[in-house]
Amino acid sequence: MSEKAQRVAATGLSSSYNSYLPQALSTQLNKHGWRMIAYACKMCGVKINRPTSDSSCSNLIKHASNCLWKQSESRSIESLAAVGIGGTGDIDPREVPQLCAVWCAEAARPFTTLVDASHRAILHPTVLKNLPARRTVLKDIHMMYSGIQQSLKSVLNEHQGALY
Structure with a gap:
C-alpha cells in the first residue's frame, strides 16, 4: 500500500x-x-x-x-519601539517594586490605581507578574522620601546665606 x-x-x-x-x-x-x-x-x-x-x-x-x-x-501588531517610542525595553523583575513606588510617588496616586483593571491592561507583562504587595509599595515610598529628606537636609545645612 x-x-x-x-x-x-x-x-x-x-x-x-x-x-x-x-x-x-x-x-x-x-x-x-x-x-x-x-x-x-x-x-x-x-x-x-x-x-x-x-x-x-x-x-x-x-x-x-x-x-x-x-x-x-503578527506583522500588524507593532511594538512601541518599532514606531519610535523609546524606553520600552526589557524590565528587570527586581526593579518592579521600585518602579511602582516611583510611579505612585511622582504621580501622587494611591497604590490601588496599580491594581485597577483598566490600568493593569496597559502594564508591561513583567510588571504584572511581579506587582508588589501594597505594604511593599508603601514601605518603598517611605524609604524614598526618607532618603530624599536626608539629602535635602544636608543640602540646606551646607547652604550659606538666606533663602528667598
Missing part, C-alpha cells in the same frame, strides 16, 4: 499544495493500518497527515489560510 501512497502524493495537482513542502510518506497509520501522506507546512512546519484515499485538499487549504492569517496578525 505504500506504493499507492507515494503515487497519490506525487500526483497532487491542486495549487493548495504550493503552501507545503514536498509530500512524504508518514509513519502514522490510518484506521485500516495503511500509511498516510504527510504534508509539512512551509510557514509553520506542522505536518498534516492525510490518508491516501482522501483526495480532498480542503483541510490543507484551511490550514494554509490559518497560517497566513496568523502571520498577517
Whole structure:
C-alpha cells in the first residue's frame, strides 16, 4: 500500500499544495493500518497527515489560510519601539517594586490605581507578574522620601546665606 501512497502524493495537482513542502510518506497509520501522506507546512512546519484515499485538499487549504492569517496578525501588531517610542525595553523583575513606588510617588496616586483593571491592561507583562504587595509599595515610598529628606537636609545645612 505504500506504493499507492507515494503515487497519490506525487500526483497532487491542486495549487493548495504550493503552501507545503514536498509530500512524504508518514509513519502514522490510518484506521485500516495503511500509511498516510504527510504534508509539512512551509510557514509553520506542522505536518498534516492525510490518508491516501482522501483526495480532498480542503483541510490543507484551511490550514494554509490559518497560517497566513496568523502571520498577517503578527506583522500588524507593532511594538512601541518599532514606531519610535523609546524606553520600552526589557524590565528587570527586581526593579518592579521600585518602579511602582516611583510611579505612585511622582504621580501622587494611591497604590490601588496599580491594581485597577483598566490600568493593569496597559502594564508591561513583567510588571504584572511581579506587582508588589501594597505594604511593599508603601514601605518603598517611605524609604524614598526618607532618603530624599536626608539629602535635602544636608543640602540646606551646607547652604550659606538666606533663602528667598
